[in-house]
Each structure stands twice: as C-alpha cells, then as structure tokens.
Amino acid sequence: MFRILMLCLLMTLPFSSLAEVIHKERSLYRNILVEKTGDLLCLKFNEKTRKSTQSCMYESKPKKLVFNYTKMTFASLLFINDPQNVLIIGLGGGSLSNTIHELYPSAHIENVEIDPAVIKVARDYFNFIETDNVTSKVQDGRIFIKRAALKKQKYDWIILDAFNGDYIPEHLLTKEFFAEVKSVLADGGIVAANTFSSSKLYQHESATYFDVFGDFVNVVTDENSNRIILAGFETMPSQKLLIERVNKLANKLTPYDVDLQLLSEHLFYTKGNQDWPADTKVLTDQYSPANLLNYQ
CATH class of the missing domain: 3.10.450 (Nuclear Transport Factor 2; Chain: A,)
Structure with a gap:
C-alpha cells in the first residue's frame, strides 16, 4: 500500500x-x-x-511550490489571521518555512528536524532561509513539543510534516502526541497535518484526531492521494469569512501557485459527515501504526 x-x-x-x-x-x-x-x-x-x-x-522559479500537499497546507490561512508564532515539525527542503516567512516576515518560525543532514542539504541546495525569526533545531518533534509544553510556549500555526520514507513516524500519530500538540496550540490557532487520503490507517488516524481535537476539516483535491487535516479550531469559518480571507490573500499566494479559492472549495468538515466507523480503534502509544499493519 x-x-x-x-x-x-x-x-x-x-x-x-x-x-x-x-x-x-x-x-x-x-x-x-x-x-x-x-x-x-x-x-x-x-x-x-x-x-x-x-x-x-x-531553480528558475524558487517561489513556485511543486507539491500539491504543500499548496494544500495553506488552506490553514482560511482559519487564522496573521500567524506570528509558527511551528513546523519536519523540514524537508524548507519550502513551507520559506513561503511563510515571505508572506509574514515578522512571524517567528521554528523548524524542528531530527536529521541534521537534512537541514544542511536544505541550506546548501534549497535556499532554506534562516534569520533571527526563522530558526531550525535538530531534535525529535515529540521531544521538542514536550519541552515547549513545559515552558508554556504557544503557537498559532502548527504544521506536522514529518515523514520517515515509509509513513509518518508512529510516535507522531498517537492520541498522546496529539494531546501534547494541543497543549501548545494558542487560542484561535490551527494544526495542519500532512497525511494520506488512501491508506489503511485513514480511519484510525481520523478517529484519533477526532478523539483529541473534536471535529476537523479534511482538505483533499482530486490530483493526488494526500490530505491535509486541519484541527484545533474553535468554530468553522462562515462562508462570508472564507470569502473575505480568499479575497485578502489570493493575490499574495499567486506567486507560489496556491489557489486559495480552489482550496476553499475543498474543505470537508467532519461534523455530521464522519467517514469512519464509530468503533474505530484510536491510535495510542501502546497501539501504534506498526502494530496495526500486522493486525488481523
């Protein structure tokens, strides 16, 4: 699969x-x-x-985003205004961080990446921007969030984008981890998680997010099997507010090839539309994706 x-x-x-x-x-x-x-x-x-x-x-158009899931992540901006404290778990080439920095130059962006070699490659080959406001830290994302919670740090945009080559690391997919993420989410903030719309873990991931955050939004387009989960928001934006935010941000996002109007039409709210069985087992530190793959 x-x-x-x-x-x-x-x-x-x-x-x-x-x-x-x-x-x-x-x-x-x-x-x-x-x-x-x-x-x-x-x-x-x-x-x-x-x-x-x-x-x-x-290389000739470094601002233009390549991956559809990266573009889909910016549906987050339909739920929050002017994010100033951003946490990104999983760096890759740094395209998310660079784009957010260009859109919001005064925002503090913390990038957490477990592999120091990935950070070096992002710097050397992918124009990864680091400033006083944009930092990178070599650390496991879960450890970072645990320590941030102890320090009572809060973020108004948390992006979960860690990937180990097979799937999302299993310790970043559990009820306990999502509770830790929720503890560092500011009031009015949003969690955006990159995952898949076609996976044997789909129902279990959905049930786990719901268990911690309540109803959430799936952002899914027809172009690939990715989905972005948007969770942690207090209320679903009204159609009027969505239109206002699209009008405000659409032109700013055009250089990055992000169609915010299109994304606003692909928000699937789970309230009253849950597409997983009520008895779906929640993922925990004891019941992990690795165990699930062998579960009969």
Missing part, C-alpha cells in the same frame, strides 16, 4: 528518467540524495527498495 501511495505522489511531479544525482550521503537515519532533472531539484530519501521524494524546487 505504501508503495502505491508513493507512486501516486511521484506521478504528480514533472520527472524524467534522466535525473542527475548532484549530492549523496548517508546520514544517521537514511541515505539522502539531491537529484536534478532539468529545472527541477529534488531531495530524496533512498530506501532499500525505492526512493521517496521529500521536497522539490524549480
């Missing part, structure tokens, strides 16, 4: 078979490749049986 998911994701990109490897290294966690295909530069993790693409950038 995971191979099918990754194949669907890769098919959405303008690849050719003539990719040139311009950087290769073995990090503490994985084999890392940077490949160049024409104008397209991509960060990949080389697994035993395949390569999984983590981030891409058009």
